[in-house]
C-alpha cells in the first residue's frame with residue numbers, strides 16, 4: 001500500500017528475519033526460548049520465568065510433503081506444517097527453542113505432539129474442553145504443573161511479583177494489538193487486511209515485547225492519522241469482510257490475498273493471532289495464576305464444546321467493524337471448525353442475516369481457480385447489496 | 390442502455406456465446422479444447438454469424454466461466470454463479486434455486502425474490518458430482534453421455550459406494566467383471582450424481598422453483614433422477630447449456 005508510512009511498515013515486514021539474529025544473540029547471552037503453538041499457551045508464565053516466548057505455528061506449505069511421510073495426508077495442513085518444520089529443522093525459531101509448550105486442543109494436534117516430543121523437550125498441557133467451574137479448577141492445576149516444568153527446566157523461581165509484572169506486560173501488548181486492529185473500524189480502512197496480517201504475524205517473532213509494542217503503537221498512530229486524513233487504499237464501496245475460523249498467517253494467507261485481489265477488504269480477523277487474542281487478564285488480583293487461568297480458559301476456540309462465545313464474538317465484531325460479509329475459513333481435515341461452520345452460519349442467519357461464505361481449503365495453491373470463483377461470487381453478492389454496479 | 394450485448398461463458402469443456410438485444414439474437418456452443426481464448430472468440434463469431442451481425446455492432450461483451458480471465462475483449466467479467474442466477478431468473482422469474490452441473494464443478498444457488506444471489510454452495514475440489522465425472526464414467530462403459538442416459542432409463546440402479554472419480558472407475562470395472570449389467574451400472578452412476586446434488590442442496594435453504602442448468606441438464610434421464618432425489622419438479626430451460634452465457638449477455642445489456 002503506497003500510502004502507508006513506508007518505514008514503520010517495512011521495519012515490521014522485515015521483523016521476522018531480523019529477529020532471528022536478535023534471538024540467536026539473546027540465546028548466546030544466556031536467554032531461554034520457549035516455543036508455543038496455540039493461543040491457549042499462557043505467555044505470562046513464560047515471561048515470568050524470564051524466558052522468551054515465540055510462536056511456532058506452521059503457516060507454510062514447504063515442509064508439508066516431508067510431514068506427510070509420517071502424518072496422514074488428510075490431516076489439517078497447520079498440523080502438518082508445524083510438524084514438518086520440526087522434523088526438517090528448517091524453522092530457525094524452532095531450532096532456537098529450548099522447550100515447547102503444547103496443549104490437548106484438537107485430536108490431530110495432540111497426537112502429533114506425541115511425535116514432536118521425540119524431537120525436542122515438550123510440555124503438554126491437558127486443556128479441558130468445556131468452560132465451567134470444574135474445568136477451571138483443573139486448568140489452574142495445569143498452570144501450576146507448567147510453572148513447575150519451567151522452574152525445573154530453567155532453574156528459576158516464578159514469583160507472584162513476576163507474574164503480576166508479566167500480566168501487565170502481556171496486557172499492554174494486547175492493548176496495543178487491539179488499538180492496531182481497531183483502526184479498521186474506520187470506513188474505509190486505512191490498511192489492507194494483507195498488510196494487517198503481516199504485522200500481526202511478524203510481531204509474534206519479537207524478542208523484546210516492549211520494543212514490539214512500541215513499534216506497533218507507532219504504526220497505529222500513523223494509521224490513525226491516515227484515517228483522519230481520509231487516506232485509504234479502499235473506497236466507501238469496497239465490501240468489508242470479517243474473517244473468522246482457523247488460524248492464518250503469512251504463508252497460509254491465500255484466501256486473504258484472493259479476497260483483496262478481487263476487490264474486497266478484510267477489516268477484521270476474528271482468529272487466533274488477531275482479535276481472539278486481545279482480551280486482557282485481570283490485573284492486581286490476589287491470585288494472579290487464577291486470573292491467568294480464567295482468561296485463557298475463556299478463549300472461544302472450536303475445540304471447546306459448547307463454544308457459544310465464538311458465535312457471540314463474531315456477531316459483535318461484524319457489527320462493530322461494519323462488515324458486509326463474513327468468511328469462515330476452515331482447513332481441510334479440521335473437523336471442529338468445519339462442523340462448527342454450520343452452527344455459526346445458522347446463528348448469524350437467525351440474527352443479522354449477514355452474507356456468509358465458508359471456505360474449506362489447505363495451504364496449497366491447487367484449488368486457486370475454484371476458490372476465486374467462490375470469492376468473486378461472494379463479493380458480487382456484497383457489491384449488489386452495496387448498490388454498486 | 391446497451392443495444393447489443395454478448396455473453397461468453399468459457400467452461401472447462403464447452404464454450405458458449407449468446408447475443409442479446411432485448412431478445413436472444415444468436416447463440417453458439419463450441420468445445421473449449423486447449424485454447425480457451427480461441428474458443429471464446431470462435432463462439433462469439435459463430436453466434437454473430439448465426440444472428441447475421443458483424444462483430445463491430447456488439448457494444449458490450451461480458452465474460453464468465455473458468456476461462457473468463459483469458460479474453461481481452463471482455464468489458465467485464467462476472468462469475469458463473471451470478472450469471473447462471475441472472476439467466477435462470479430471466480427465463481423463469483419464479484426461480485429461487487438454480488442447480489448447475491458444470492464440467493468441472495456443480496453448484497446450488499439460492500436467489501432472492503428480485504433475482505439477486507442470496508447464497509450458494511459449490512462442490513469441493515474433486516470431480517465427484519460434475520460433468521467430468523459423468524464423462525469419465527460413460528467412457529468406462531464405452532458410451533456417450535446421451536448413451537449413458539439411454540442405458541440408465543428404466544434400469545434398477547446398481548449401488549456405487551464411491552463418489553470419487555478414481556475409485557468409482559475401478560469399482561465399475563469390478564462390477565462389469567462380476568457380470569453386472571451396463572444398464573444397472575449406468576443407472577447407479579446417475580443416482581450417485583443425484584445424491585451428490587442432494588447433499589449440496591441440503592447445505593443451503595432450497596425454496597421455491599428450481600431451475601436446472603448446465604450441459605448435463607440436456608440429458609432427460611439425469612433430470613429425472615435429480616428431480617426424483619430432490620422430490621420436486623425441476624424447471625429445465627430449452628437450452629440449459631446456454632444459461633450462463635445468457636446471464637452474462639443480460640448483465641451486459643443491463644449496463
Ligand code: SF4
Pocket residue numbers: 037038039040105106246247272299301302303
Ligand atoms: S484455533 Fe484453537 S487450537 Fe488452534 S491455535 Fe487457536 S486456540 Fe489453539
Ligand code: SF4
Pocket residue numbers: 076077078079105106107108109246247303331333334335336337
Ligand atoms: S485448524 Fe483445526 S485441525 Fe488444525 S490445528 Fe487448529 S483446531 Fe486442529
